[in-house]
Amino acid sequence: MKKIAILGSTGSIGTQTLEVVAANPEELAVVALAAHKNVALIQKQIEQFHPKLVALSDKAAAEELKKNYQGPCEILAGPEGVMAVATYAEADTVLGAMVGYSGLKPTLAAIKAHKNIALANKETLVAAGSIVMAAVAKEGVKLTPVDSEHSAIFQSLQGSNHGEATKIIITASGGPFRDKSLQDLENVTIEECLHNPNWVMGPKVTIDSSTLANKGLEIMEAHWLFDMPYDNIEPVIHPQSIVHSMVEYQDGAIIAQIGLPDMRLPIQYALSHPARWHNAFGHLDVTQLSGLTFSKPDTKIFKALALAQFAGRQGGILPCVFNAANEVAVESFLRGKLRYLGIAELIGDTLEKAEQINNPTLEDIEAVDSLTRVRAREILAERYK
Secondary structure (H helix, E strand, O other), X not given: OEEEEEEOOOOHHHHHHHHHHHHOOOOEEEEEXXXXXXXXXXXXXXXXXXXXXXXXXXXXXXXXXXXXXXXXXEEEEHHHHHHHHHOOOOOOEEEEOOOHHHHHHHHHHHHHOXXXXXXXXXXXXXXXXXXXXHHHHHHOOOEEEOOHHHHXXXXXXXXXXXXXXXEEEEEEOOHHHOOOOOOOOOOOOHHHHOOOOOOOOOHHHHHHHHHOHHHHHHXXXXXXXXXXXXXXXXXXXXXXXXXXXXXXXXXXOEEEEEOOXXXXXXHHHHHHOOOOOOOOOOXXXXXXXXXXXXXXXXXXOOHHHHHHHHHHHHOOOHHHHHHHHHHHHHHHHHOOOOOOOHHHHHHHHHHHOOOOOXXXXXXXXXXXXXXXXXXXXXXXXXXXO
16 A cells, blocks of 8 residues: 655645545555645545644644644644655655645655655746756655646656657647637736636646646656657647647657546556556546647747746756746736736746856755745836736
8 A cells, every 4th residue: 555645735636636545545545744724624634534644834724723633643833844744754655736836845855755756746846857856866766747748748658768759749728818819818807817628726727827837837847857858848739638748759659648637547647657546537438529639839929838938948047937936926916916918027027137047056946936036026016016
């Protein structure tokens, strides 16, 4: 039985991971959970899955949980508590589902504690890909992707010589605005942005999907996961979200992974690999498919994707800058402080002010992440009132 710790258990990926655990009780056991501050939900998770250790990064929420919960599970608080979950001795696998840059340190700590990683937190590799992958190699642990696109690429590479793969084709639904013009996007609302036609995700990832910033982050993640040059990673719009990504080989063959647009399927594969367990969440009936379409994304409209590709190609510290600026922009948009098209504008303006560091250390990344957030908020105050 695989014993897992989940970082971000109350978010979209975390709750779906627990559905996978519930569907595979003979294969999976939860030993530790970490979340931010959703006391009511994590208390239900404790009662259902009986972890031995739980941490809430919000200290006030952790104190509330301690008052409400009477049982044997140990409750910890703050970043230190999250790190304790990430390195918990009884866990052999850590599923990283924290949102944004906050997942970096716990993931690195889990790797250094010799835990296998099922990674849903793409920002970890975006901000510090070289450092994370070096740690994975040094510690000899397994890192398995959870994102549907990277799971598809991972599966399409199985049984083949990676050196014979010449291109990764990474698919995107295109979000709710794939057919819109710049003029159409001038006054879109938060509610419109949060309606993804195919996937159920948390608000940050849903906004990123609507701007295609998410696809840019995924391109950077794919670069590190599969050691593929940026020029050989092609994003395509695939509105049906049935083909989750493809790999082209030097002989012209393209291997694709297809399936339902259900995150529980790649989550389960990340936890079961190399085995394939019974799927309790539904199967794709190919006879019901009316057609599969693919097109190139319009980076003149979805400028965040172009900015992400630029940052990735430049390398060094710029992917970290892109990620931090995007997190500030999305947060500001969700608070009503920034218009929708201002998200990409703020990212671009922040990148322009960045000073390159070609081989950043973890200390460099931490400093630049903090500086970028300050700088982005200053630009926002000056230009995007």
